[in-house]
Amino acid sequence: MDLLTQGLLGATMAQSGSKQNETRIATGIGFFAGIIADADILIQSENDPLLNIEFHRHFTHSLFFVPFGAFIVALLLWPFLRKRLPFARLYLFALLGYCLSGVLDAFTSYGTHLLWPLNDDRVAFNIISVVDPVFTLILLTAVAIAFKKYIGIAARIGLLLAAVYLSFGWIQLQRAESVTKTLAVDRGHVIDELLVKPTLANLVLWRSIYESDGRLYVDAIRVGLFSASRVYEGDSVEKFVLQRDMSELPSTSVLATDIKRFTKFSGGLVAIRPEQPDVLIDVRYANLPMNLFPLWGIEMDVTQPDQHAKYSLYRDASVETRKKFLNLLQGKDLDESAE
Numbered sequence: 648m649d650l651l652t653q654g655l656l657g658a659t660m661a662q663s664g665s666k667q668n669e670t671r672i673a674t675g676i677g678f679f680a681g682i683i684a685d686a687d688i689l690i691q692s693e694n695d696p697l698l699n700i701e702f703h704r705h706f707t708h709s710l711f712f713v714p715f716g717a718f719i720v721a722l723l724l725w726p727f728l729r730k731r732l733p734f735a736r737l738y739l740f741a742l743l744g745y746c747l748s749g750v751l752d753a754f755t756s757y758g759t760h761l762l763w764p765l766n767d768d769r770v771a772f773n774i775i776s777v778v779d780p781v782f783t784l785i786l787l788t789a790v791a792i793a794f795k796k797y798i799g800i801a802a803r804i805g806l807l808l809a810a811v812y813l814s815f816g817w818i819q820l821q822r823a824e825s826v827t828k829t830l831a832v833d834r835g836h837v838i839d840e841l842l843v844k845p846t847l848a849n850l851v852l853w854r855s856i857y858e859s860d861g862r863l864y865v866d867a868i869r870v871g872l873f874s875a876s877r878v879y880e881g882d883s884v885e886k887f888v889l890q891r892d893m894s895e896l897p898s899t900s901v902l903a904t905d906i907k908r909f910t911k912f913s914g915g916l917v918a919i920r921p922e923q924p925d926v927l928i929d930v931r932y933a934n935l936p937m938n939l940f941p942l943w944g945i946e947m948d949v950t951q952p953d954q955h956a957k958y959s960l961y962r963d964a965s966v967e968t969r970k971k972f973l974n975l976l977q978g979k980d981l982d983e984s985a986e
Contacts, residue, residue: 648751649778650682655786656751656809657681657744662793662802664743670797672731673740674790680720680744684708696958697908697945704759704769708749711764717742754813756844756931758914769914773844774816780848785809816850823853823868826876830866831857842916843868846936852976854936856916861886863918863930867937869978877978881937884918887927892919893949900952909945909956920944926959934963935971 661677662670690702706712720741721734728737752759758771775782789805792798823843831838836859846852846867853868863886867879889896889906896903906927910917913929920926920941925948928941940963945956971981 648755648775649783650685652779652783652786653685653748653751654678654681655783655790656747658790659786659793659802659805659809660743660747661740662790662799663806664739665799667797667799669732669736669740670799671794672728674794676720676724676728676737676740677744679724680717680741681748683720684716684745684748695955697905697912697956700912700958701908704749704752704757706760706763708752708759708761709763710749710761713746713749714742716748717745720745754816769912771844771914772817773842774813774820776845776847776849778848779845779850781850782809782812785812816845819845819850819853819870822870822876823855826868826870826878827855827857827866830855830878830880831859831864834864836860836864840915842914842931844931846972846976849976852936852972854931854933856930858886858916863916865930865933865937865939867935867975869975871978874978879937879975879981882939884921884930884939887917887919896949897952901955902947902949902952905945905956906947909958925949927956934961934968936975 657680658674658678661673665673684707687705687707688703690699692698707716717738721738724737725734749759749761753761753770754772754775755777756771756773757777758769760767761770785808786805789802792801820843824841827841827843828838838857838859840858842856844854846854851870853870855866855868857864862883864883865881867881869877889903909927913931916930917927918930920928921939926944926946928944930939932942934940934942941961943958943960945958947956948954974981974983
C-alpha cells in the first residue's frame with residue numbers, strides 16, 4: 648500500500664507490543680520499520696526499464712526477510728537510540744513494525760513476493776486497493792490515541808478494526824466474483840481464469856477480468872453496501888501469447904525476455920493495445936474499470952530484438968475520466984452528473 652499506511656501499520660504494531668513508557672519511541676521505530684521495505688523502489692537501471700517493476704515488492708517484502716529487515720532497521724536507529732533503549736527492545740519494535748509490510752501489500756491487487764525464495768510468484772489477495780483512505784484513517788486514529796494517551800490498547804483495538812475492514816473487503820470480493828460468474832454464464836462463456844480487484848480508494852466498485860476461449864473480458868462491478876449490484880459491461884480483447892503472436896521473434900532475444908518478464912509481472916493478463924499494435928498492456932489495471940485504456944505497458948520494437956522494451960505510463964487524470972469514475976462509484980449512468 649502507500650507509504651503512509653505502511654508506516655501507520657508498523658507504528659500500530661510496535662505500539663501494541665510496548666510498555667506504557669515506551670509507547671512514543673515505539674511509534675517512531677515502528678513507523679520507520681513499516682516503510683523501509685519499500686526502499687526496494689530505489690532498485691532501478693537506466694539500461695533496463697523493467698528492473699524497477701520487477702524488484703518492487705520483491706525480496707524485502709518476503710516473510711523470510713522479516714528478521715533481516717528488522718535487524719537492518721535496528722542497526723540504522725541504534726546510534727540515535729542507544730541511550731534510550733536496549734538493543735533487544737529496539738529490535739523487537741523494529742520486528743513488530745516490519746513484520747506485516749509484505750503481508751499488507753499481499754492484500755492488495757498489486758501483490759508481493761511474500762514467499763520468496765521458496766516461491767517467486769506474486770501473492771495478491773485482491774481485497775483492498777493500494778490506496779484506501781478508510782483503512783488508513785482507522786490506523787491513523789489508533790496511532791494518534793496510543794501516542795497521546797500512552798496506551799497500547801488503543802493500538803490493539805485499531806489493529807482489530809483494521810482486520811474487520813479487511814474481512815469486509817473479502818466479503819465484497821466474493822460478492823463481486825459471484826456477479827462476474829453469473830455474467831459469464833449469461834454470455835455463454837466458460838471462465839478459464841478470473842480476476843476481480845477493487846478500484847482505487849474504495850470497496851464498492853470492482854474491476855472484473857476473466858478469460859474465456861482466448862479472450863479477456865473486462866467489466867465494472869458495483870457492489871453496493873445496501874443495494875443490488877450493478878454491472879457496467881466493458882471491453883474485450885484477445886489475450887497475448889508470445890509464441891503465437893510473435894513467433895518470428897527469437898526466444899532468447901532481449902525483447903522476448905522482457906515480454907516474458909512483463910507477462911509474469913502482469914499475472915499473464917496481457918494484450919496488445921488495440922490502438923497501438925506495438926504496445927503490450929497489463930489488462931489488470933486501467934483508468935476506468937470497464938475499459939482497456941491502460942495504466943502502463945511496454946513498447947516493443949520487433950525490428951530491434953536486442954533492445955530492451957520501453958516501459959511507459961498512460962494515466963489519464965482528465966476531468967471527464969474522474970467524472971465517469973465517480974458516476975460508476977455512485978451507481979449512476981456514465982453520462983449523468985457526478986455532483
